[in-house]
Amino acid sequence: MEILPHLSNTFVFRGLQPLQLEQVAQFSSLKKVRKGETIFYDGDSADAFYALAHGRIKVYKLSVNGDEHILHIIQKPGDLFAEAAIYDLETFPANCQALVDSEVIRISKDGFISFILENPKVSLLALAAYSRRIRELVKITEELVFHDVKSRLASHILENRMTKNGQMIYVRNGSKKELAAYLGTIPETLSRALAFLKSKEIISERKRTMTVLDPCRLRTFAD
Amino acid sequence: MEILPHLSNTFVFRGLQPLQLEQVAQFSSLKKVRKGETIFYDGDSADAFYALAHGRIKVYKLSVNGDEHILHIIQKPGDLFAEAAIYDLETFPANCQALVDSEVIRISKDGFISFILENPKVSLLALAAYSRRIRELVKITEELVFHDVKSRLASHILENRMTKNGQMIYVRNGSKKELAAYLGTIPETLSRALAFLKSKEIISERKRTMTVLDPCRLRTFAD
DNA sequence: AAAAATCCTTGACAAAAATCAAAAACTAAA
DNA sequence: TTTAGTTTTTGATTTTTGTCAAGGATTTTT
Numbered sequence: 350m351e352i353l354p355h356l357s358n359t360f361v362f363r364g365l366q367p368l369q370l371e372q373v374a375q376f377s378s379l380k381k382v383r384k385g386e387t388i389f390y391d392g393d394s395a396d397a398f399y400a401l402a403h404g405r406i407k408v409y410k411l412s413v414n415g416d417e418h419i420l421h422i423i424q425k426p427g428d429l430f431a432e433a434a435i436y437d438l439e440t441f442p443a444n445c446q447a448l449v450d451s452e453v454i455r456i457s458k459d460g461f462i463s464f465i466l467e468n469p470k471v472s473l474l475a476l477a478a479y480s481r482r483i484r485e486l487v488k489i490t491e492e493l494v495f496h497d498v499k500s501r502l503a504s505h506i507l508e509n510r511m512t513k514n515g516q517m518i519y520v521r522n523g524s525k526k527e528l529a530a531y532l533g534t535i536p537e538t539l540s541r542a543l544a545f546l547k548s549k550e551i552i553s554e555r556k557r558t559m560t561v562l563d564p565c566r567l568r569t570f571a572d
Numbered sequence: 573m574e575i576l577p578h579l580s581n582t583f584v585f586r587g588l589q590p591l592q593l594e595q596v597a598q599f600s601s602l603k604k605v606r607k608g609e610t611i612f613y614d615g616d617s618a619d620a621f622y623a624l625a626h627g628r629i630k631v632y633k634l635s636v637n638g639d640e641h642i643l644h645i646i647q648k649p650g651d652l653f654a655e656a657a658i659y660d661l662e663t664f665p666a667n668c669q670a671l672v673d674s675e676v677i678r679i680s681k682d683g684f685i686s687f688i689l690e691n692p693k694v695s696l697l698a699l700a701a702y703s704r705r706i707r708e709l710v711k712i713t714e715e716l717v718f719h720d721v722k723s724r725l726a727s728h729i730l731e732n733r734m735t736k737n738g739q740m741i742y743v744r745n746g747s748k749k750e751l752a753a754y755l756g757t758i759p760e761t762l763s764r765a766l767a768f769l770k771s772k773e774i775i776s777e778r779k780r781t782m783t784v785l786d787p788c789r790l791r792t793f794a795d
Numbered sequence: 796a797a798a799a800a801t802c803c804t805t806g807a808c809a810a811a812a813a814t815c816a817a818a819a820a821c822t823a824a825a
Numbered sequence: 826t827t828t829a830g831t832t833t834t835t836g837a838t839t840t841t842t843g844t845c846a847a848g849g850a851t852t853t854t855t
Contacts, residue, residue: 410710410714410718412718416718418713418714418717418718420710420713420714432703433702433703433706433707433710434703435699435703436696436699436700436702436703438703438707442707442710443710462696465692465695465696465699466692466693466696467692468692469688469689469690469691469692469695470689472688472692472695472696472698472699473659473685473688473689473695475695475699476658476659476688476695476698476699476702477659479659479699479702479703479706480655480656480657480658480659480661480702482706483656483702483705483706483709484656484661484665486706486709486710486713487633487643487656487665487666487709489713490641490643490709490712490713490716490756491633491641491643493713493716493717493756494641494716494756495633495635495641497840497841497842498841498842499841524801524802524803525802525803526802526803533713533716533717534842534843535842535843535844536802536803536804537803537804537805537842537843537844538841538842538843539803540803540804540805541804541805541842543804544804544805720810720811720812721811721812722811747832747833748832748833749832749833757812757813758812758813758814759832759833759834760812760813760814760833760834760835761811761812761813762833763833763834763835764812764834764835766834767834767835
């Protein structure tokens with residue numbers, strides 16, 4: 350059980366005393382999930398929440414005709430998911446599936462609640478985590494309402510870019526279908542948006558790496 | 573100072589002991605705001621959060637060209653707003669303005685944090701409140717991605733309807749412009765969506781009251 | 796390396812929604 | 826009540842996005 354190092358890497362439990370971590374470990378368990386495996390379904394009874402140990406997890410909703418909309422992709426070890434369901438909901442409000450072979454930590458709802466009651470400082474960390482998620486979601490709705498696909502793509506690239514020897518690059522880690530779902534559109538529309546940016550020589554693309562050729566003009570599309 | 577009854581009506585402080593309420597009152601203050609008055613602007617430093625005593629408040633973002641998108645309308649006394657900014661943000665992430673003459677309770681950030689640390693049970697209530705907001709926002713993004721304006725309108729009516737002597741009615745409390753912004757669209761498009769539902773005799777409208785003539789068919793548009 | 800499967804792109808078209816402009820309906824003020 | 830103001834509706838048009846279908850490209854499997 351090498352669960353402790355993973356726990357101390359979650360931002361809710363980071364900075365806890367070793368003794369407190371031991372307590373948390375008592376109501377937590379490590380679970381391996383294979384690529385494509387579902388961790389929980391929309392509507393499943395929610396008696397736990399999860400932290401990512403390593404891998405890639407998607408949290409998504411399905412529309413009546415089966416289109417999926419990705420609400421959240423968890424890929425940073427230590428990030429929590431499904432916490433929203435814990436406090437006042439009986440069932441999970443979305444589906445959750447591993448995109449690659451992953452390991453997740455399952456943290457029991459009841460265990461966590463009694464732990465919080467005994468360790469009030471932890472609750473402030475949890476509240477902060479929640480408020481971050483809220484702002485993330487507010488950002489998403491704002492993007493959806495104010496901006497078209499081109500500009501949502503531009504923002505996304507600018508917010509997730511890295512710099513590699515002077516070049517501004519964005520490395521896509523999922524499929525384009527996934528990226529499209531994340532941006533609230535479909536692969537065809539994403540493809541056209543990308544084609545547009547490439548035709549204007551604002552970005553270039555090779556494999557999973559996009560290079561931003563003209564950051565300035567990309568920014569004008571982003572807002 | 574008739575602040576105590578208002579406090580005990582907020583869902584974070586509901587159920588608190590009189591003594592605890594007194595404590596909360598010490599770092600809270602009642603503020604009158606006139607219609608149109610701004611409570612805080614996007615970017616203002618966030619050293620407090622708010623609860624509605626009575627009135628109507630909008631929390632909204634402005635796009636670069638001045639279009640407003642309403643993220644949240646607070647009209648239920650006791651509802652919190654601007655809490656997201658408290659825990660890990662220095663500034664408010666949106667604007668906030670009174671839609672009618674209102675009274676709000678300003679709750680100091682520092683005061684609240686020390687209070688939580690001494691009263692861990694309250695944090696569970698706060699966490700529950702947060703998770704509700706998260707689900708609300710998830711619901712909004714989902715609606716925006718999956719559904720067109722007609723169906724967002726239909727859902728909205730169905731979720732906010734009341735029953736008055738056998739009739740299923742929806743009473744609009746803001747302007748249509750406000751409703752349009754809330755639904756993530758513009759007044760013209762809302763107007764057309766309404767005209768459509770009226771032409772099909774699914775709803776009728778008189779003043780600010782819409783009567784649902786055919787709940788069944790309205791529901792088919794909602795999903 | 797060939798075959799199969801999946802993913803991505805492109806085109807033609809249809810639908811949804813935004814924009815612009817103007818008229819109509821409603822409200823509030825003089 | 827008349828006027829002035831705002832809000833709402835309607836029409837014509839354009840832009841954006843989705844749908845469907847087909848062809849390429851890429852990856853995976855055998």
